[in-house]
Amino acid sequence: MSETILNWGIAACGLISQDFCTALRATKMPNHALKACAARSLERAEKFAQKFEIPSFYGSYDELFADKNVNIVYIGTTNNTHKEVCLKAINAGKHVLCEKPMSLNKQDQEEVFKAAKEKGIFFMEALWTRFFSIVKKFKEQITNGSIGDIRFIISNFMVPIKSVERLNMRELGGGGLLDIGIYPIQMICYLMDHEKPLKISCSGHLMPSGCDESASITLLYKNNRMAVINMSTTCVQNARTSVMGDKGMIEIPDFSWCPVEFIKADRTTHKEPLPGCPPTNFTNSVGLSYEAEACREAISQGWKEHPVVAHDNSRLVNEIILESMKQLGCSF
Amino acid sequence: MSETILNWGIAACGLISQDFCTALRATKMPNHALKACAARSLERAEKFAQKFEIPSFYGSYDELFADKNVNIVYIGTTNNTHKEVCLKAINAGKHVLCEKPMSLNKQDQEEVFKAAKEKGIFFMEALWTRFFSIVKKFKEQITNGSIGDIRFIISNFMVPIKSVERLNMRELGGGGLLDIGIYPIQMICYLMDHEKPLKISCSGHLMPSGCDESASITLLYKNNRMAVINMSTTCVQNARTSVMGDKGMIEIPDFSWCPVEFIKADRTTHKEPLPGCPPTNFTNSVGLSYEAEACREAISQGWKEHPVVAHDNSRLVNEIILESMKQLGCSF
Numbered sequence: 297m298s299e300t301i302l303n304w305g306i307a308a309c310g311l312i313s314q315d316f317c318t319a320l321r322a323t324k325m326p327n328h329a330l331k332a333c334a335a336r337s338l339e340r341a342e343k344f345a346q347k348f349e350i351p352s353f354y355g356s357y358d359e360l361f362a363d364k365n366v367n368i369v370y371i372g373t374t375n376n377t378h379k380e381v382c383l384k385a386i387n388a389g390k391h392v393l394c395e396k397p398m399s400l401n402k403q404d405q406e407e408v409f410k411a412a413k414e415k416g417i418f419f420m421e422a423l424w425t426r427f428f429s430i431v432k433k434f435k436e437q438i439t440n441g442s443i444g445d446i447r448f449i450i451s452n453f454m455v456p457i458k459s460v461e462r463l464n465m466r467e468l469g470g471g472g473l474l475d476i477g478i479y480p481i482q483m484i485c486y487l488m489d490h491e492k493p494l495k496i497s498c499s500g501h502l503m504p505s506g507c508d509e510s511a512s513i514t515l516l517y518k519n520n521r522m523a524v525i526n527m528s529t530t531c532v533q534n535a536r537t538s539v540m541g542d543k544g545m546i547e548i549p550d551f552s553w554c555p556v557e558f559i560k561a562d563r564t565t566h567k568e569p570l571p572g573c574p575p576t577n578f579t580n581s582v583g584l585s586y587e588a589e590a591c592r593e594a595i596s597q598g599w600k601e602h603p604v605v606a607h608d609n610s611r612l613v614n615e616i617i618l619e620s621m622k623q624l625g626c627s628f
Numbered sequence: 629m630s631e632t633i634l635n636w637g638i639a640a641c642g643l644i645s646q647d648f649c650t651a652l653r654a655t656k657m658p659n660h661a662l663k664a665c666a667a668r669s670l671e672r673a674e675k676f677a678q679k680f681e682i683p684s685f686y687g688s689y690d691e692l693f694a695d696k697n698v699n700i701v702y703i704g705t706t707n708n709t710h711k712e713v714c715l716k717a718i719n720a721g722k723h724v725l726c727e728k729p730m731s732l733n734k735q736d737q738e739e740v741f742k743a744a745k746e747k748g749i750f751f752m753e754a755l756w757t758r759f760f761s762i763v764k765k766f767k768e769q770i771t772n773g774s775i776g777d778i779r780f781i782i783s784n785f786m787v788p789i790k791s792v793e794r795l796n797m798r799e800l801g802g803g804g805l806l807d808i809g810i811y812p813i814q815m816i817c818y819l820m821d822h823e824k825p826l827k828i829s830c831s832g833h834l835m836p837s838g839c840d841e842s843a844s845i846t847l848l849y850k851n852n853r854m855a856v857i858n859m860s861t862t863c864v865q866n867a868r869t870s871v872m873g874d875k876g877m878i879e880i881p882d883f884s885w886c887p888v889e890f891i892k893a894d895r896t897t898h899k900e901p902l903p904g905c906p907p908t909n910f911t912n913s914v915g916l917s918y919e920a921e922a923c924r925e926a927i928s929q930g931w932k933e934h935p936v937v938a939h940d941n942s943r944l945v946n947e948i949i950l951e952s953m954k955q956l957g958c959s960f
Contacts, residue, residue: 516831
């Protein structure tokens, strides 16, 4: 790959932004530099900059986006602000990697894509799972015929995070589907080559706040194939993905959103341990560096979208989430 | 238990009846005797009688039910005939163990229950899974608090049996839910103490015949608990049951309809191998003897229903199947 250098600006200094910087520093990728960070509080940005040895820090996103040393922005703000912050970054001519979910509705999503297209910048939703090489190999197990034809996929993300305040707040874009359910949804879209489902059905429970607490989504595909997503914010962890074909089954036994192993049709296990990394807030966050490198790949090639998380891919994932939330009665 | 002797009459000489007789003979239970069998063809009944050393055989069920040496009938006819054959057996004053599903609609089910009640005989739907001691112990793992409170259950039965002719024939009561889907449905009802779900949602695919080929059913329960049943007649085998609580997960890794092991919350495995048995048509059929002994337990106690598969239990299982089939568009 060419010597394209990504000079990162970090918008918001929360837990996920910390992990993104930890990952970039831990993997010591020479063509990625942390140039600036911003938070709504200057003090917070300063602390963050000190921790990650970032030369510039700002108390507003506008200042970050005006920084000429920055050519790509990582957006780790709360879900409800993604659209606004994305548009500001795009209008300042910065490439953008935006945390999932990139928007809370279709209109906002289209507005962001349109702005990115008009400005000619690279934009990607941070569906980081897809850039794990083990995930690519997992999918190859399907395309190489080891399980025959796909008939049924079940992908779960259940983890006891209901007490996280943000998740309970509709005004911040809370709820389980946008936070964790998006992972099994995107996994199924990825494994099904982003084929549009014929039918989306969802049933589940809401929190007292009206945010979604748990859900099961059934997707029907042509040729009598189907997939089920199970999400819960109140269970112990189960993040298994099982792909059943007419000749075999393959599975990611857990951690499907950031996997380190899968079980092949012959029941042997393929493992890919992650590189060493200082402690992170979330599981296996060192893998966030893979999506950073994917951004560099795209930008060095002059791509405005990465084919692994193309805009249409984000559109389909968003459509499934929004339809499911509508059926649950918790649309924004 | 008292010396109550069950003298079995076997109605229909198909694959499941063969397995029932194999199981009874293999487990050598002294208080169970095979007294007579019947098929629509006398020749078939004679062959069956020879194979299992059954003293009497008949070319009609009426003759079987008139046999005074028989005090309980095992009904292994095709699904579409269960009601009619049950009623004949009941009216002849025989106790009845009827293969699942006991009926194809609510009216037939109530008619059978009413007849059994009026005649004062013992009647049970053959949900044999529940009489495996390992299934009882699996449930005890929940009630003993090892996983905290139940939050989410997933129970699957996927097996590539679509080519079985009977399954494709609506006139015989075909389709996957009545044949295999009933197992995870009854499992969830059992684990949830037969609590009535607040909502039943089902989505899936039909065969060209109009019988159900695959389905996912979501059951919502009060206190934000839920359960999902996944059924497919076109996949390689996955018959896992996973119970997620707020403190842990327990699982039957496969063969949930006739299990030999489960994984406890501490991830250790509890195993209960089945007794040795000559080859059977279906998996682990030696376990059919457990339900036979449960019938003897009930009859020796003077019970008209067995509490582990009470009539109300069958009603709830049937209600979930019928509502799911209605939503799939394949009701009878």
